[in-house]
Amino acid sequence: MRPYRSLFLMSLRRMLTYRLNALIGWLGGAAILISSLAVWNALLRNGDIGGYDWETMKGYLLIAWAMSAVGTSYGDWHMANRIRDGAVATDLTKPVDYQSARFAEQLGGLAFELVAIVVAALAVIVFTGGIPAPAGLGQGLLFALSFAMVVPLKFIIWYITTMVCFWTQNYLGVAWARDAVVWVFSGGLIPLSLMPSWLGSLAAALPFAGLAATPAALYLGQASGTEAWKLLAVQAFWLITLWLGARLLWRGALRALTVHGG
């Protein structure tokens, strides 16, 4: 446990040193939130769309944005670049589990992301007159549970796609394609219920829904009771499956690394 704790602390400390950089990153993230709020505000001006009114959509957008902010301070590029420039060799000589170690690093940035999320939430309250509260204490707790799973789930998806770097030099296209796919199927682009039904059903079967759509649905009370537990179960299922799948992939990655040399 100790090495992971130190990695976590080191990552946290690193975030503190680069806090000015982080602040600047927040501005960019804020722009994305602001623009999506502006677009939906405009779209919903003349009435509901698909059961979403402005109040609900505000909440949805904020949650989706918050979920997308998680894991971005360390980001996948940090890991990707280390593989691409060979610095990963040092990582591999350490007596820690590579996967868990990267996760510990990610968590170090989480504190900052949470601060950013709180600040954003406050700003939205101030400038748009409030955000919806969780639809009841029970829903709130379910949301918290889902959020707790979003953190590792997001990590494992990023981690798996980053491993592509063991096989290829250029990570940019892969990262973009993954971002596009995740954006759609997590409900970040548009709430899943507003998408054409065939896409919506596909999304429900994929792991990405657990990244934004599920926590949002729980918070806004759109899913409760058995429906809620079903969503949580799917989220957990994907988390476990991907976490284990990553380990298998890892063995292949190591083989690829030694073949390519230093």
Add this chain to the structure above:
Amino acid sequence: MGLVKARGLTKVFRRPLKDPGLRGSLKHLVQRKFKEQMAVDGIDLDIEPGEAVAYVGPNGAGKSTTIKLLAGILVPTAGTVEVIGVRPHVDRMTNARNIGVLFGQRTQLWWDLPVRESLTLLRDMYKLSEPFYRKRIERLDGVLGLGELMPVLVRKLSLGQRMRADLAAALLHQPKIVYLDEPTIGLDISVKDKVREFLRDLRTDGTTLMLTTHDLGDIEDVCERIIIIDEGRKIFDGPLADMKDRFARVRRIHLQVASGYPQKIVEKLPGVEVSGELPEITVTFDRFAYTAGRIISAVLEVAEIGEFHLEEPAIEDVVRKVYAGELLRDATV
């Protein structure tokens, strides 16, 4: 007609004065305070065609800044500068055609392409004719061994190979004057020799050279004029021989003395200093007063020597001495 003419050339950098930490950064957003750093302070330069000038000084003296002012990369805060009658930062592109530049720490070649591609691109940028280009390549190949580098990707070159390729790139269009900022930095001795040979060869074409370096060997082998600057000001400007005669007089011999009393030579050879503790002794002497051989034979008379090595004065030592001892400015030829 002077090739390079600078009068009162000055460059001041404004550096933000910030308190440390996040608080400081935020405070600076509101209350902007700056401190001025005079990188180049009223320098006058006159370089004639065909000269090879060494431009030296301690780190941070303003050498690179001066080069960048001459190349048109930086805009002077005050003063004038003209290179072949053109003001570099005003008529930038005209000036660019007349000059060649090499920054030792950085490459101007395209990283993911073979050397050949970089050179053909430069050929087109400078609008060189095909026969001229081929002749230049042949010439550069002769002195730099460019041929073997042509098909290699730039990112796969070793430092020495990259430097040779960058030299070719800087000189492809046969500029009248070339600025070289630390061209031998990090190179091993065999490559350094090759580079110096190349620079000497350049002079036979009448190319003017201006080179900044920390390496005394570069200066000795290539240049006949040396300009020393420190803290943005000229300390010395004159022939290399003059400078050595005036300031680089001190030499040191480090000896490993097996037995005996080396200190005794001070009685015989006035002006010589002996320092250190047996068995490691250092003899400091004025090279105009005594030759190294004289010193060694004097020591042999009173002691037994094991190993020894002769140390030449470093440029930094000379600069320090000049600045402290005989604050000389603008010593003319």
Add this chain to the structure above:
Amino acid sequence: MYRRSLGAHIRSILEYQADFWVLVLAGVLFQGLNLLFLSAVFNHVPTLNGWTYAESILLMGMWGMIGGLVPLFFEGMWGLAWRINQGELDYPLVRPLPVPAQVFSSAVGLHGFGDLIGGGAMLGWALFHIDVEWTPLTVLIGLVLFASAIAIHVSIVTITNAASFWIPGPHPFFAVTVHTFEDMIKYPLTIYGIGMRAVYTVVVPFAFVTFFPVSWLLGRDAGWVGLLTPLVAVYCVWMARLVFRAGLRRYESSGH
């Protein structure tokens, strides 16, 4: 010469062939997302402030085409912040070519091919489904407006990235932030409030990149404003040159 420089960079990237196709795919996907969003919204509403589905697709397609052409020819400007930070403008400054041209052509965003495919498909489909009287003059003006729109967009990219001459740092965060806001013009401007419309017309002329030219083509009420696009373009290009030149004067290179 510009073409040669671009070519050099394309060859650089094509060293990694698989990545080329992945990038193109990413570009197509990105445009596909835009299409998906718009289609999903239109499944629930009949018009967007009077703009029909086809008209909105036209707008989005135009933005997609610009998002394809500009990265192919002008991508290098996004690397300006890094270059300033590293002192990598030294060599371009000693070459007998204009610096902005060298910077622009120093990178190629190959995903642009994908954006062109996606955006082009949307544009093509929309052109068939809108109500426009096509004459040679219309086509000519349309092309002029399209070129002007590109000039405006490239000028904005230049000016915002040139901010790095004043705000140090290896990332063009200001330019990226502005671009995020610019992205909002893929929807008809009329959906936004009057305040935003004013800002996007007068303060930063985003609206002239897609909205006004398309409004003109569709013959909408304020469509005549679209004909001002070339003038706005001249102004923007002039501003961009001014700002960039001022920035170069401030350039301090790096220690070595």
